[in-house]
Amino acid sequence: MLVYLIKRLMVSIVVLIGIALGTFLIIHLVPGDPAKIQLGVHATPATVAKLHHEWGLDRSWPEQFWLYLGNIVTFNFGNSTAFSSNVAELIGNRIGPTAILVAYGLLIALVIGVPLAIVAAVRQGGVVDNAIRVLTTFTFAMPPFWLGLMLALLLGFELKWFPVSGYETGISGILRTCTVPALTIGLGLLVIIVRNLRANLVTVLHGEYIEAARARGYSELRVVAKHAMRNSIIGVITILASIFGFMVGILVLIENVFQIPGAGTLLVQAVSKRDYQLVQTLVFLSGAVVVIVGFLTDVAYAWLDPRIRLAGRS
Amino acid sequence: MRKLLLIGAMGALLALLVSACGGSSSGGGTISVAKEGEGGAKAVNAACEEEPVAGGTLVYSRQLETVTLNPREIKNGNGDIFADEMLYNGIVRNDPNGPDKVVPGLAESWDVSKDGLTYTFHLRKGLKYSDGSPLSAEDVAWNLEQFADPEVNISLAGVAAGMESAKATDDTTVVVKLEHPVAAFLYNLAIFPAFIVDREKLEAEGPAFWKHPVGTGPFKLKEFAGGSHITFEKNPYYFEKGKPYLDSMRWNFVPNSNTRVLALKSGEAQMIDGVPFAQVESLQGDTNLAIQEVELPQEILLVTNTKVKALADVHVRHALSLAINRPQLNETVFRGTGTVPNSVIQNFELDASDQEVPPFEFNVEKAKAEMAKSKFADGFTVSLQYPAGFDYFKQMALLVQQEMGQIGVNVKLEELEAATIAEKWLEGEFELTFPFTGTTSDVPVPDEYASFYALPEAELDGFKSFWTNKEAEGLVQKFISSTDEGARQSEWKVIQELFNEEMPSLNVMDFPLINGHQSNVCGTKANGLGVDQMQETWIAGKSS
Numbered sequence: 096m097l098v099y100l101i102k103r104l105m106v107s108i109v110v111l112i113g114i115a116l117g118t119f120l121i122i123h124l125v126p127g128d129p130a131k132i133q134l135g136v137h138a139t140p141a142t143v144a145k146l147h148h149e150w151g152l153d154r155s156w157p158e159q160f161w162l163y164l165g166n167i168v169t170f171n172f173g174n175s176t177a178f179s180s181n182v183a184e185l186i187g188n189r190i191g192p193t194a195i196l197v198a199y200g201l202l203i204a205l206v207i208g209v210p211l212a213i214v215a216a217v218r219q220g221g222v223v224d225n226a227i228r229v230l231t232t233f234t235f236a237m238p239p240f241w242l243g244l245m246l247a248l249l250l251g252f253e254l255k256w257f258p259v260s261g262y263e264t265g266i267s268g269i270l271r272t273c274t275v276p277a278l279t280i281g282l283g284l285l286v287i288i289v290r291n292l293r294a295n296l297v298t299v300l301h302g303e304y305i306e307a308a309r310a311r312g313y314s315e316l317r318v319v320a321k322h323a324m325r326n327s328i329i330g331v332i333t334i335l336a337s338i339f340g341f342m343v344g345i346l347v348l349i350e351n352v353f354q355i356p357g358a359g360t361l362l363v364q365a366v367s368k369r370d371y372q373l374v375q376t377l378v379f380l381s382g383a384v385v386v387i388v389g390f391l392t393d394v395a396y397a398w399l400d401p402r403i404r405l406a407g408r409s
Numbered sequence: 410m411r412k413l414l415l416i417g418a419m420g421a422l423l424a425l426l427v428s429a430c431g432g433s434s435s436g437g438g439t440i441s442v443a444k445e446g447e448g449g450a451k452a453v454n455a456a457c458e459e460e461p462v463a464g465g466t467l468v469y470s471r472q473l474e475t476v477t478l479n480p481r482e483i484k485n486g487n488g489d490i491f492a493d494e495m496l497y498n499g500i501v502r503n504d505p506n507g508p509d510k511v512v513p514g515l516a517e518s519w520d521v522s523k524d525g526l527t528y529t530f531h532l533r534k535g536l537k538y539s540d541g542s543p544l545s546a547e548d549v550a551w552n553l554e555q556f557a558d559p560e561v562n563i564s565l566a567g568v569a570a571g572m573e574s575a576k577a578t579d580d581t582t583v584v585v586k587l588e589h590p591v592a593a594f595l596y597n598l599a600i601f602p603a604f605i606v607d608r609e610k611l612e613a614e615g616p617a618f619w620k621h622p623v624g625t626g627p628f629k630l631k632e633f634a635g636g637s638h639i640t641f642e643k644n645p646y647y648f649e650k651g652k653p654y655l656d657s658m659r660w661n662f663v664p665n666s667n668t669r670v671l672a673l674k675s676g677e678a679q680m681i682d683g684v685p686f687a688q689v690e691s692l693q694g695d696t697n698l699a700i701q702e703v704e705l706p707q708e709i710l711l712v713t714n715t716k717v718k719a720l721a722d723v724h725v726r727h728a729l730s731l732a733i734n735r736p737q738l739n740e741t742v743f744r745g746t747g748t749v750p751n752s753v754i755q756n757f758e759l760d761a762s763d764q765e766v767p768p769f770e771f772n773v774e775k776a777k778a779e780m781a782k783s784k785f786a787d788g789f790t791v792s793l794q795y796p797a798g799f800d801y802f803k804q805m806a807l808l809v810q811q812e813m814g815q816i817g818v819n820v821k822l823e824e825l826e827a828a829t830i831a832e833k834w835l836e837g838e839f840e841l842t843f844p845f846t847g848t849t850s851d852v853p854v855p856d857e858y859a860s861f862y863a864l865p866e867a868e869l870d871g872f873k874s875f876w877t878n879k880e881a882e883g884l885v886q887k888f889i890s891s892t893d894e895g896a897r898q899s900e901w902k903v904i905q906e907l908f909n910e911e912m913p914s915l916n917v918m919d920f921p922l923i924n925g926h927q928s929n930v931c932g933t934k935a936n937g938l939g940v941d942q943m944q945e946t947w948i949a950g951k952s953s
Contacts, residue, residue, distance in 0.1 A: 127828035131835055133484060136861065137565055138835060139868045146563070177484055178635070179477050179619070189636060244667055252675050259671045260663060262637060354663045356636035364474070367828055368484075 099397055107390050114382035115167060115375070119160050122366070122374045129176050129369040150176050152371075163375060172376045177368035182376050186358060192262055192273075193346060193357035199273050200280030201335065207281060208288030209328075213319055215289065216296035227289060235286035239345050243279040243352040250275050260354040276353040283345060287338065288331055295327035336388045343381050454699075456949030457931035463654045465948040467930065469941075470669045472683035474662035475639050478630070479619045480601040481555060483564040490601050492660070494940050495641050496539075497604035497624035498648075500530050500549060500583070501595055505934055505942040507704075509758035509853040511595040515549065515605060515625060515648065516583070525590035525892035532581040537646040538607050539629035546577035548608045553585060556603040565851060567867075568597040590890045592897060593856040600851060600938070627653040627944035638662060647944070654932070654947035670925070673698065679930050679948070684923040686744045686801060692925055699930075702746055703922040705939035706755030706850040706858075709805070709843065711915040715875045717840045719791065724783035726912040730769055731776035732812045735918060741808070742801045747920040753908040754858040755850050756919045758937070761902040766909065769916070776816045788817025794834075794842040796827045802843060805917070834873050844873070847920070853937035859885045859904060862913055876913035 130146035131138040147153045151162070166173050172182035211231070215224040234242065251259035263272045299305060300323055308318045346359035358377060365373035473488030480493040502514040516530035536544040553575035559566035571591040576584050587594065597603065607623040621630055625648065628641035641658045661678065663669045666685045670692070672678040684692060684700060693700050713729070715721045739747040749768040752760050760766075780786055795806040803824070810820040820841070825833070827846070834844035850857050861872045863885040871877060884907065888900045922939050932945040 125829070127826075127832045131832060132828050134563075135486075135831070136869065136872075137567055139567075142559070142563065142566065145560075177476065179479070179482070179484060179616070180635070185635070240665075244671075247668070247671060252671055255675075258677055259675050260665075260668045261661060261677070351665050352668055354637075354661060354665070354668055356634065356662075360636060360664070367826075369828060 096397065100394065103390060103393055103397075107386050110386055111379075111383060112164075114386075115164060115379055116160070118375050118378040118382075119156075119163060119371075122369065122371055123156065123159075125369070127369045129371065132368055133177070146176075159371075163372075167379065173372045175365070175370050175373045177365060177370035177373065182372050185361065185373065186376065186380070189356060189358045189361045192355050193350070193359060195269055195273055196277055196280065196346065196349065196355060196357060197339075197342060199269070199277035200284065203277050203281030204284040204288055204335075208285050209292065209324075211285070212289045212292035212296060213324075215293045216300060217315070217319065219297055224293075228293075231286040231289045234282040237283075238348075239279055239283055240348045240352050242282060243276065243349055246275050246279055247353065250278075260352075262353075262355045272353075273355070276349050276355060279349055279352075280342075280345060284335070284338075287334060291331045291334055292327055295330055296323055299323045299326050333392060336392060337385075339381070339385050339388060454928040454931065454949055456929065459949070461654050461932060461947040462950065463651070463947065464656055465654075466657045466659065467655050467680060467943075467946065467948065468659050468661065468678045469680040469682075470661045470663040470672045470678040471681070472664060472666070472669065474636060474664070475633070475660070476635070477619060478622050478633065480604040480606070481562045481564055483601065488662070491940055492639060493601045493604060494626065495628040495658075495943060496622060496626040496630060497601075497606060498626050499599050499603045499605065500532070500553075501599045503596070503599045503853060503936040503938055503940075505936050505945060507935065507937055509937045511599050514599070515544070519595075521892070526587045528585040528587070528594065530583045530585065532583065533648055534581060536625065536648060538623050538625055539644040539646055540607075540623050541646055542607070542609075542623075544605070544607075544625060546580055546583050549583045549605055550575040550577040551608050552605045553583070553598075553603065556598075562602045565600070565602045568593075568600065568602060568851065568857070590892050592889050592891050593852055593854050596852040596854050596856075628658065631657065636662065649944065653944035655943065658943060673925050673927070676927070680924065680926040680933070682922065682924045684925045686742065686746060686923070689744050689746060689923060697928055699926055699928050699933075701924045701926065701933055701935075703924060703935040703939045704756075705922060705935075705937075706757055706853065706919075707847045707921070707939070708750065708755045708849075708919050709917040710845065710848040711809070711917050712834060712839070712842050712844055712872065712874055713912075713914050714837065714840050714842075714873070715871070715913070716837065717791065719783075719785045719789040720840065722783045722785060723911060724779045725785055725789075726915070728776045728779035728783065728816055729813060729818065730912060730915050731772050731779060732816045732818075733769075733809060733915070733917060734771045734812055735769060736771065738805065738808060739918060742804050743918060743920055746923060747918040750916040750919045751909075752905050753912060753914060753916050754855060754862065755848065755916075757850075757855045758853065759855055759898060759901045761905055765902065766905055769909075773815055780816050780818075786817075788819065790819040790821065792821045792823050792840045794823045794825050794830050794839050794844075796830050796843060796846055797824045798827065799846060802846070806843070809917075837870070837873055837875065849939075851938075855901060855904075856889045859908075860889060862908070863904075871913050874913040876911065878907075878911055878913075881907055881911065 129150065130143045130152070133146065134142055151159065174180065175182050175185055178185055211227050215227045218224045247259045250256050257275050258272060261272050263269070305318060305323060308322050343359065346357065347363055349355070350357045350359040351363065362374070362377045365377060471488070473485055475488045475492040476485040477483070477489055478492060478496065480497060483489045499514045500516040501511045504510050504512045515532055515536055517533045518531045520529045532546055532549065538544055555561045557569040557572040562569055571587050571589050573586040573588045578584050591597070605625055610623055611618045620633065627644055627647045629644045631640040631642045633639045638659055638661045643653055643656050647653065663672065666683055669681040669683065670688055673681045674695070689700055692698055713720045713726055719725050735749045739745060739749065748756065750756060751763055751766045751768040793806060793809065795802045806822050810822055813820050830842060831844055833839050834842050860867045861869045863878065863881040881904065884900065884904050888897060888904060891897050891900060924933070926933055929949040930946065931949050932947050934942040934945045936942055
């Protein structure tokens with residue numbers, strides 16, 4: 096197990112360095128100079144050179160990358176050029192609303208998705224099953240910014256249940272301001288939960304141990320909820336954990352539509368201003384979350400299933 | 410696991426690319442201040458005709474986020490500049506009522522020496538910062554020295570060019586000396602880099618000062634939540650007695666235009682800026698709302714790179730301009746809010762009237778005749794870069810492509826992200842380009858842009874058209890140093906006509922800022938640069 100853990104850890108570190116290098120290269124290769132963007136039409140060669148020096152952009156790329164790696168290791172992410180602020184402080188202020196949105200969105204997706212998947216699996220092939228599959232595909236296919244606007248229009252503007260945009264803290268503030276954006280995220284994720292969970296349930300419900308449970312006279316509710324769900328939900332949670340990277344893209348749009356001061360909008364601003372330090376840190380941190388989640392998942396699998404950890408020894 | 414990593418990495422990259430394609434509404438990073446507000450909409454509420462009522466809170470949803478409150482290091486164009494205008498003042502101001510003149514600010518009067526080299530400012534008595542501490546003439550002189558220091562005034566060092574020194578000679582007098590006459594000097598002093606901040610606190614606190622700065626503006630800072638909102642409170646020590654009328658104000662940063670409109674319609678915001686052209690008509694139909702067109706020196710600029718052989722031919726440039734159907738463009742894209750220009754650079758109060766200098770004509774036959782006179786009578790192919798993420802630019806680019814096709818010019822369209830397009834413009838890597846979503850002047854007089862086009866010392870290569878003209882250089886040099894206002898008016902007409910004749914680039918359309926507000930919000934004025942004059946704004950008791 097230890098050998099496996101060390102191997103996986105090494106792979107994770109290599110991947111993290113790869114993410115750091117990839118982000119560094121992409122943001123540096125995209126046309127657009129942060130100093131020229133800030134100075135606009137007043138970007139004389141002298142003022143541009145001054146800002147480049149101030150921001151360390153007059154150093155060579157390898158030197159800049161080395162400094163960036165050093166910053167990551169020491170958790171000192173430097174200063175943002177576009178916001179005149181410390182990167183760690185900036186991200187720290189913005190990560191809360193994003194984390195709440197992700198968690199709330201997932202919760203809504205599970206609360207709506209799990210019952211729908213169960214109904215669809217139990218009524219496999221029927222009208223209800225097909226209706227659920229069409230509905231979830233529909234909410235998935237709609238662009239999040241459009242779906243968000245429609246929900247804001249309906250639940251905020253027409254029904255006045257929620258504000259159309261904005262963000263407030265505290266439990267009641269979060270419930271007031273994050274419900275509609277979280278619902279938008281939740282509806283987008285619904286198809287992933289419903290389709291996967293339904294497919295797993297359909298397979299499991301045909302299993303011999305389910306037949307055995309039914310034969311014992313357990314109610315169908317108990318058979319599904321207690322016996323079938325336990326074996327079906329794990330796969331769905333694994334998939335949800337793995338789509339975090341994709342969610343970053345959705346969050347960017349949702350935060351923009353609902354005026355949520357989160358890390359997604361910060362990333363957009365950082366890219367449009369070519370704030371190298373901020374872009375690198377944000378993308379690296381998102382990548383790191385995916386890597387860590389993946390690492391923990393692998394470790395959990397290896398712990399559960401000896402075939403995985405022993406595979407390399409044969 | 411590899412799949413997970415791949416998906417994760419792809420997601421992160423997707424976010425990077427999505428945001429890179431999103432475009433920026435800040436005009437590709439221009440430091441953009443607007444000009445010449447006419448005070449705006451007719452009040453639809455009869456209550457606005459009454460005496461202003463003090464009190465109340467106003468929520469204003471704004472397109473651009475405020476990023477920094479340091480007026481000498483602007484980071485996000487009007488997002489920063491408009492907030493600075495709430496917190497600080499200059500010693501002089503652009504007239505809050507709109508016309509292009511400079512009116513007293515912290516100085517109640519001033520004298521200018523005959524040679525135009527010495528300005529003596531007489532400060533108002535008993536001036537105080539928003540925390541109640543006194544403001545001295547030394548503070549003002551120190552701030553003006555900061556304005557003149559390019560190491561400090563990073564945003565706009567050019568507007569301080571020519572300033573030699575600033576000294577306090579007594580408690581209420583500040584003398585500013587210039588190295589050479591600068592015609593626009595008072596206008597330059599009226600904008601954000603010359604704003605007065607609390608010197609003592611800034612020196613004591615260093616950069617931390619900008620998180621809770623103290624100035625002399627109509628409002629003081631209450632809370633600044635980056636990425637979300639900024640709130641202001643009335644400054645009880647503001648020098649205009651009785652103003653501002655509002656007790657407090659909250660600006661929400663709402664980059665999404667649909668969300669802003671929805672906030673206005675739902676009543677969650679009393680004011681919004683950046684109303685999309687396409688929504689002007691529908692909002693005008695709502696009796697609870699008012700739409701305000703704020704005039705300012707702002708244009709849709711189509712830069713022609715004269716390093717490209719065909720575009721170096723003045724007949725070709727004229728042909729391109731004649732081929733653009735501006736009235737149609739105004740109707741279809743700008744929903745009638747634009748103005749067909751009569752000047753290559755933005756519209757200024759100093760401009761000759763349409764009767765004296767006619768607006769740019771649309772005439773395909775004349776355009777073809779100009780092409781025939783050029784060395785490219787058989788036509789040519791040229792690329793046109795335009796910013797991604799703005800529907801109206803796509804429409805404009807397609808219309809221009811179609812219209813230029815009629816005179817034998819094959820236009821290839823290139824859609825680029827806003828920061829990329831601005832960079833390519835600055836580096837001269839384009840043939841035809843719309844480099845900014847709106848090209849605006851920092852001052853309400855043409856001095857800045859005339860210099861950008863004509864003077865080599867501006868280091869902007871004819872505003873990147875790479876056009877040079879010795880006659881224009883001489884005329885502009887004289888114009889920007891002239892201290893005789895009457896002479897400047899006639900000099901400007903000659904320059905305006907010469908620019909139109911040479912057409913270093915094309916002014917496609919002059920267009921306003923479009924704001925919206927609830928009909929019970931009164932006194933929604935903007936100055937000559939389009940900057941909201943919130944000290945004049947008040948809320949009427951009830952909507953009519």
